[in-house]
Amino acid sequence: xxxxxxxxxxxxxxxxxxxxxxxxxxxxxxxxxxxxxxxxxxxxxxxxxxxxxxxxxxxxxxxxxxxxxxxxxxxxxxxxxxxxxxxxxxxxxxxxxxxxxxxxxxxxxxxxxxxxxxxxxxxxxxxxxxxxxxxxxxxxxxxxxxxxxxxxxxxxxxxxxxxxxxxxxxxxxxxxxxxxxxxxxxxxxxxxxxxxxxxxxxxxxxxxxxxxxxxxxxxxxxxxxxxxxxxxxxxxxxxxxxxxxxxxxxxxxxxxxxxxxxxxxxxxxxxxxxxxxxxxxxxxxxxxxxxxxxxxxxxxxxxxxxxxxxxxxxxxxxxxxxxxxxxxxxxxxxxxxxxxxxxxxxxxxxxxxxxxxxxxxxxxxxxxxxxxxxxxxxxxxxxxxxxxxxxxxxxxxxxxxxxxxxxxxxxxxx
Numbered sequence: 001x002x003x004x005x006x007x008x009x010x011x012x013x014x015x016x017x018x019x020x021x022x023x024x025x026x027x028x029x030x031x032x033x034x035x036x037x038x039x040x041x042x043x044x045x046x047x048x049x050x051x052x053x054x055x056x057x058x059x060x061x062x063x064x065x066x067x068x069x070x071x072x073x074x075x076x077x078x079x080x081x082x083x084x085x086x087x088x089x090x091x092x093x094x095x096x097x098x099x100x101x102x103x104x105x106x107x108x109x110x111x112x113x114x115x116x117x118x119x120x121x122x123x124x125x126x127x128x129x130x131x132x133x134x135x136x137x138x139x140x141x142x143x144x145x146x147x148x149x150x151x152x153x154x155x156x157x158x159x160x161x162x163x164x165x166x167x168x169x170x171x172x173x174x175x176x177x178x179x180x181x182x183x184x185x186x187x188x189x190x191x192x193x194x195x196x197x198x199x200x201x202x203x204x205x206x207x208x209x210x211x212x213x214x215x216x217x218x219x220x221x222x223x224x225x226x227x228x229x230x231x232x233x234x235x236x237x238x239x240x241x242x243x244x245x246x247x248x249x250x251x252x253x254x255x256x257x258x259x260x261x262x263x264x265x266x267x268x269x270x271x272x273x274x275x276x277x278x279x280x281x282x283x284x285x286x287x288x289x290x291x292x293x294x295x296x297x298x299x300x301x302x303x304x305x306x307x308x309x310x311x312x313x314x315x316x317x318x319x320x321x322x323x324x325x326x327x328x329x330x331x332x333x334x335x336x337x338x339x340x341x342x343x344x345x346x347x348x349x350x351x352x353x354x355x356x357x358x359x360x361x362x363x364x365x366x367x368x369x370x371x372x373x374x375x376x377x378x379x380x381x382x383x384x385x386x387x388x389x390x391x392x393x394x395x396x397x398x399x400x401x402x403x404x405x406x407x408x409x410x411x412x413x414x
Contacts, residue, residue, distance in 0.1 A: 147233025
């Protein structure tokens with residue numbers, strides 16, 4: 001995938017330049033609308049907003065995105081199977097560093113990845129994903145997210161997202177200034193007979209409305225192709241395309257909005273949790289239609305190579321391709337393996353996911369003689385608790401609970 005990654009980088013650079021051009025144009029038009037001589041000042045204001053947002057993203061963008069999704073970090077000891085899957089895909093992809101692993105408390109299966117560079121990358125999954133998918137399906141999703149990191153998509157998504165955010169902020173500031181001070185400026189312009197100023201103001205209003213839309217269209221169009229490339233990477237890393245195809249089918253069954261996340265991070269998920277996942281495709285789609293992605297993966301037949309994915313993609317899209325020709329020439333034929341996972345035990349997987357969540361959230365476990373394990377959250381206030389099964393009264397170790405609460409707060413500040 002070297003040539004495809006290099007092509008991704010070049011396209012990312014072009015996209016960033018296009019978005020920067022839109023940002024500068026917005027700044028100039030809005031500055032000139034306020035004062036004919038303030039166009040350059042508008043460009044400077046746009047640059048300042050972009051620089052501040054970019055520095056913020058580089059300083060702690062991953063942390064902010066993960067925090068906005070309610071993700072909590074887990075260790076190898078807490079989630080050995082999940083850790084092993086990420087480690088396997090890290091090795092298969094050739095990443096130079098092990099991504100950090102996070103979980104989100106949601107019954108809805110989904111996942112996303114962040115990272116301005118592989119050494120700072122992280123993969124986050126929901127408890128619903130861990131509970132609803134078997135090992136092969138979970139591996140396919142993890143491999144897809146590792147593919148985004150390996151292909152440098154997470155860097156592009158962060159930088160392009162910052163640029164779009166700067167455009168939206170600048171346009172929003174201008175619209176609000178029109179609302180609160182537009183009348184005064186119109187009267188001033190009329191008294192001076194400034195017809196040119198009125199024309200500039202109209203152009204600026206149009207720009208303030210259309211620029212954020214154009215920026216999002218550019219951003220979404222580029223992100224859709226990256227989803228196909230991450231799917232191809234998943235098939236190559238796992239040698240089992242059906243694992244991801246089956247996982248996408250399960251994830252797509254949940255209605256948009258079922259997973260509550262910030263709009264800024266939603267395009268980074270394997271399936272956008274805020275958008276419809278049907279067969280339709282619109283200009284505002286952040287992802288290709290899920291049904292189409294599944295059809296391509298299942299069209300690979302008994303091969304797991306990049307060439308097989310490209311062939312399936314071309315068959316589904318009337319000849320258009322997604323993988324660079326040089327990578328196809330270097331593609332090594334690899335037979336798809338048989339599914340290794342047996343039938344999943346949903347009840348056991350749900351218990352395991354809930355137990356992991358309790359560990360991460362520092363729940364205190366009190367074993368009762370009847371065999372029940374009573375789990376107390378760190379903010380539990382009573383000095384005693386009664387077993388709901390046998391009625392035995394247990395004293396709560398207040399010191400341990402306070403220590404768990406302090407550890408939870410410390411983890412949240414990292």
